[in-house]
Amino acid sequence: MTHPNTDHRLDDIDRRILYALMQDARNTAASIAEEVNVSGATVRNRIRKLEANDVIRGYPVHLDFERAGGNLTNLYLCNVPVPEREALAHKARAIPGVINVRTLMTGRENLHVLAVGETTKDLQRVARNLSQLGIEIEDEDLVEDEFFSPYTPFNPDVEQPTGQPNDFISLTGEANIVEIPVQPDAPIAGLSIEDAVAQGILDDDTLIIGIERDDQELTPHGDTVVEPDDIVTVLSRHGSGDDDDGLDPFCTPETSIR
Template sequence: MTQRNTDHRLDEIDRRILHALMDDARNTSSSTLAERAGVSGATIRNRIHRLEDAGIIRGYTTQVDFERAGRKLSNLYLCDVPITEREALAHGARAIPGVINVRTLMTGRRNLHVLAVGETTSDLRRIARQLTDIGIHIEDEDLLEEELFAPYGPFDPDDGSPTPEPNDFISLTGDASVVEVTVESGSPITGHSVEAAVRENILDKDTLLIAIERGGRVFTPHGDTIVKPDDIVTILSREGADVDALTAFRHPPDASSEQ
């Protein structure tokens, strides 16, 4: 998939989706994710499409045990190529029959890793010759025994961290801060107008809503603006980005889970 230039910023729902898909994309349904995140299945599907369009989700792959699938051999070639030719040679290696993965490294030696599968050692020697023929220097190689995968830990929304995190944070002079946070379903401010949230002390007088992103559109909220789940809200907190300023936008913790 072609990479795209994007300024897409991940929020908690995006991170939850990515963690789940990295963990087990086959058995992760939109409805299951929606229930965990407290949003609709349509929201999850829209988020996945946005992540794909932004080039953040680049594709879905199947992990195959080639030894069990016909006693095939998996071989890893550790190669050294000139930096100026690295991209072209990587694409050339990927086109060789039997090559299933090519990984490029930024600097240093062995900056190109090529994973290939063959029926016999003769297949692997043929792949090695073809890599050499296109100008790739193989420094070392070995049969791959096992490859383990895991989702990226910081994307895990259930890592036990009790403190809500803002999507983005900018510290201003004095004690003021600009914070961007996603409104969770069931949060204290959900369904309230900005004016009502202040009147009912959901927002204190030192916290101002200065922007809301909703459905890809950014607008300035007014007193009668209703705050909705999945809104990405930018707030100005004169007391700094403390936990109290963010809890208005977060789903209250389950009291039973704290016991």
């Protein structure tokens, strides 16, 4: 299976949204927004981008087939020639009763097929169909249950202090590109960029190069007003040390980055 968009760079907001969806795909944009401290529109916009870049590839429903009619779930561990692996996976998926097919990079059992049937005869039929495709079944077993967990590195179990950057890219020459949410009480909130410069809130070493507002990507100009909850992309030439206060205009005073 090809993955044309493999260079999509996740930031902290993306990771926290993905973690919430992996916990429960039924989580609403509003509930995720409350956890991530952004607007619901921003969450919906981020999800659309993650879907468009094939980071999110679907929302499977986890069913208990035994409770849904006493059905049996069987896992077939199969071996197929590597050059034919993808084509045979698609053919296996078309067999009635097959609900999931997983391909593995290495090993003899490089194709896993999950199927559901009302009786053992249904599962035997699936096995025959797999064999007719030239798929060699190495082993099989009835599945009692299946458990899922979200990806731990995406877990925001240690909350970032409010106003900390979502993403950080270090450039040469002690310059950094930082993505940070604008806090409601931040000095720049409600001001245009030119007013913020005139009042000394923004200095010559801090340049706003992008603004994400709900589902919009804005190109900032002098008269652009920076609003609370905007996610701004900032080019800062303050360096990356602890004394970097180039992001203070976007934070509440008590959480300014020092």
